[in-house]
Amino acid sequence: MSVHGREIVRALSPARILVVAPERWRAECELHAQEGWRFCGLFATSGAQQPRVSCVLARGGREHVLSTSVPTGILDTLVDLFEASAVDEREAHDVYGVRFHGHEPLRPLLEHPSDPAAWTVPVQGHDPYQVAVGPIHAGVIESGHFRFTVVGERILNLDLRLFYKHRGLQTAAEGRRLADGLAYAARACAACSVTNAVAYAQACESALALAPDRNLRRARTLLLELERLYNHLNDISAICAGVGFAPGSMAFAALKERAQRLNQRLTGHRFLFGAVAVASSELRIGHVDARAARHELRSIGDGTRSLWRELRFAASVQDRLGGVGCLTRDDALRLGVVGPSARASGIEKDTRSESPRLAYGEFAPVSVARASGDVAARFDVRGLELEQTLALLDDLLDGNLTTGAVKSLGGADCELGVSRVESPRGETLCAVQHHGGSVVRLHLRTGSYANWPAVACAARENLLPDFPLINKSFELCYACADR
Amino acid sequence: MFVLLKGLRHARREIALSVPAARGSLALRHVDAGSCNGCEHELAAAANPYYDLQRHGLNIVASPRHADVLLVTGPITTRMVQPLLIAYEAMPEPRLTAALGDCAVGCAALVGEQAQLAGPLERVLPVDLRIPGCPPNPEQIAAALLDLMREAKQRVRADRSRSWSPQPRHPAAKA
Ligand code: SF4
Numbered sequence: 001m002s003v004h005g006r007e008i009v010r011a012l013s014p015a016r017i018l019v020v021a022p023e024r025w026r027a028e029c030e031l032h033a034q035e036g037w038r039f040c041g042l043f044a045t046s047g048a049q050q051p052r053v054s055c056v057l058a059r060g061g062r063e064h065v066l067s068t069s070v071p072t073g074i075l076d077t078l079v080d081l082f083e084a085s086a087v088d089e090r091e092a093h094d095v096y097g098v099r100f101h102g103h104e105p106l107r108p109l110l111e112h113p114s115d116p117a118a119w120t121v122p123v124q125g126h127d128p129y130q131v132a133v134g135p136i137h138a139g140v141i142e143s144g145h146f147r148f149t150v151v152g153e154r155i156l157n158l159d160l161r162l163f164y165k166h167r168g169l170q171t172a173a174e175g176r177r178l179a180d181g182l183a184y185a186a187r188a189c190a191a192c193s194v195t196n197a198v199a200y201a202q203a204c205e206s207a208l209a210l211a212p213d214r215n216l217r218r219a220r221t222l223l224l225e226l227e228r229l230y231n232h233l234n235d236i237s238a239i240c241a242g243v244g245f246a247p248g249s250m251a252f253a254a255l256k257e258r259a260q261r262l263n264q265r266l267t268g269h270r271f272l273f274g275a276v277a278v279a280s281s282e283l284r285i286g287h288v289d290a291r292a293a294r295h296e297l298r299s300i301g302d303g304t305r306s307l308w309r310e311l312r313f314a315a316s317v318q319d320r321l322g323g324v325g326c327l328t329r330d331d332a333l334r335l336g337v338v339g340p341s342a343r344a345s346g347i348e349k350d351t352r353s354e355s356p357r358l359a360y361g362e363f364a365p366v367s368v369a370r371a372s373g374d375v376a377a378r379f380d381v382r383g384l385e386l387e388q389t390l391a392l393l394d395d396l397l398d399g400n401l402t403t404g405a406v407k408s409l410g411g412a413d414c415e416l417g418v419s420r421v422e423s424p425r426g427e428t429l430c431a432v433q434h435h436g437g438s439v440v441r442l443h444l445r446t447g448s449y450a451n452w453p454a455v456a457c458a459a460r461e462n463l464l465p466d467f468p469l470i471n472k473s474f475e476l477c478y479a480c481a482d483r
Numbered sequence: 484m485f486v487l488l489k490g491l492r493h494a495r496r497e498i499a500l501s502v503p504a505a506r507g508s509l510a511l512r513h514v515d516a517g518s519c520n521g522c523e524h525e526l527a528a529a530a531n532p533y534y535d536l537q538r539h540g541l542n543i544v545a546s547p548r549h550a551d552v553l554l555v556t557g558p559i560t561t562r563m564v565q566p567l568l569i570a571y572e573a574m575p576e577p578r579l580t581a582a583l584g585d586c587a588v589g590c591a592a593l594v595g596e597q598a599q600l601a602g603p604l605e606r607v608l609p610v611d612l613r614i615p616g617c618p619p620n621p622e623q624i625a626a627a628l629l630d631l632m633r634e635a636k637q638r639v640r641a642d643r644s645r646s647w648s649p650q651p652r653h654p655a656a657k658a
Contacts, residue, residue, distance in 0.1 A: 247488060253531035
């Protein structure tokens with residue numbers, strides 16, 4: 001095997017699974033934290049006799065999965081090492097009954113107790129009062145509940161209560177064949193359907209020691225970027241709507257419509273449903289269609305650029321974006337924020353640059369000139385990334401595309417596969433545990449799941465009427481988090 | 484601003500909706516009861532310049548108090564049953580309910596017997612209109628709603644002498 005070939009095999013090798021004793025759990029995680037490993041997700045499984053807890057950590061494109069059994073039902077918490085694990089630990093408690101020593105109070109996440117004191121953070125001070133919003137919002141939006149503690153118009157604290165849309169998709173996938181489980185990951189969310197499906201497929205392939213061939217890589221990368229295109233156009237439209245600028249909102253909604261019609265033409269579905277499969281790709285695009293698609297994408301690109309310029313000079317829009325909903329770099333790092341929101345706060349990380357199973361080549365994340373972490377910066381990131389996506393799509397559609405397949409890496413099967421994929425909202429982690437080709441456990445930790453705490457953090461100290469705008473600048477999915 | 488408006492004019496010239504505009508109006512209130520967000524995207528898209536629902540008198544309103552139709556998406560999670568019923572109760576009579584998308588209609592492949600689900604919609608509320616599709620595209624949504632508008636108008640005309648109530652109330656709706 002050539003040197004280059006060996007490198008690819010190493011890059012594609014599955015995550016290392018380190019089984020640790022329960023009493024060593026925290027120490028091992030702490031060691032990883034000191035060595036600069038980044039927290040990517042924590043999940044529990046029911047296990048044969050006792051629950052197990054696993055934590056996925058990443059550094060420079062490599063993943064480690066620390067896994068331990070929990071014979072006593074209690075495990076040391078990781079929240080002081082990785083604050084991002086707070087939500088994961090709450091979920092592990094609510095679904096699998098694992099308690100976490102030192103995580104106090106362990107507020108319910110999936111359970112919805114009627115007493116607000118059970119799930120909100122107490123706020124002291126002079127005359128604070130609460131404003132409850134949702135789960136049904138005014139407008140065509142998903143369901144979720146926000147509880148603001150405010151003084152006058154100023155938000156002192158925001159408590160989120162999600163999981164109104166919890167459909168039990170992860171547990172419903174259990175016991176199904178690996179190929180059939182994909183639908184549950186894909187249908188968790190329409191707007192991130194490709195990302196979730198690709199993450200699931202790659203996790204399966206990594207567990208089965210399979211490597212995608214060139215066509216498969218190209219097809220998946222193409223689908224991921226088509227998804228990003230219509231999502232980013234939608235997000236810009238949403239931010240315009242958030243400041244009440246209807247012409248901008250409608251113009252970008254029209255561009256999104258064009259992008260979705262292109263999706264329909266290329267894959268037969270406006271949301272690209274059904275285009276991803278485990279270990280294969282049926283996507284075929286002939287020369288003529290590819291050329292037509294490139295042409296349409298260039299025209300969408302021209303439209304985007306001229307509209308973007310208009311927005312830049314629309315003073316009434318720009319005036320509303322600066323200094324609102326600031327998320328500092330430190331907060332973003334502390335909370336483990338991912339995706340465009342993290343890049344807007346000055347964290348130049350993008351999982352696309354460490355995705356050897358996809359066709360991104362030498363990918364470099366965008367850097368924002370003014371990474372101020374406010375709505376304006378998140379707005380700018382979307383604009384820059386649209387350019388990047390359009391350029392990638394132009395490349396990917398150069399020439400025809402035929403069906404893709406996998407080849408064996410020659411390694412042994414592994415019970416657990418993990419995979420990370422950059423969705424339009426940030427890194428999505430998918431872990432698939434299987435036994436003899438049937439799903440034992442599916443865990444999906446999407447970019448939205450990771451970023452919801454950041455919305456609460458960014459809203460603090462802002463005015464209540466600015467919240468819809470702040471929320472829209474993150475534009476997270478509820479469906480992705482609730483599953 | 485000029486470029487923006489010119490772009491919109493261009494989009495409007497290509498309006499996709501072939502349905503002839505009917506006179507009248509319906510106020511729509513959407514409730515997401517556990518959808519994957521696909522149906523929401525398409526409902527919102529029905530208001531974009533290519534389809535422009537408002538042109539046909541179909542308005543999405545902010546409060547169930549202002550609504551004629553409750554548009555429900557998703558397989559109805561147990562956690563959304565109560566909020567959904569509250570929204571329904573808040574609507575003035577006569578009121579109509581529409582199931583938007585396969586999940587709410589009850590023909591979605593993935594919606595099994597999960598304990599977290601109480602749906603499809605017909606188990607919770609009386610359903611007047613079913614819009615299948617995963618998700619139905621904006622054109623299908625608009626066409627179905629316009630049909631409903633015509634039908635509702637005819638029923639109102641026929642029942643003008645009596646006070647009009649579309650269906651016997653479902654027992655769950657009283658809960
Ligand atoms: S019908 Fe399809 S698009 Fe609509 S909520 Fe269900 S899964 Fe999503």
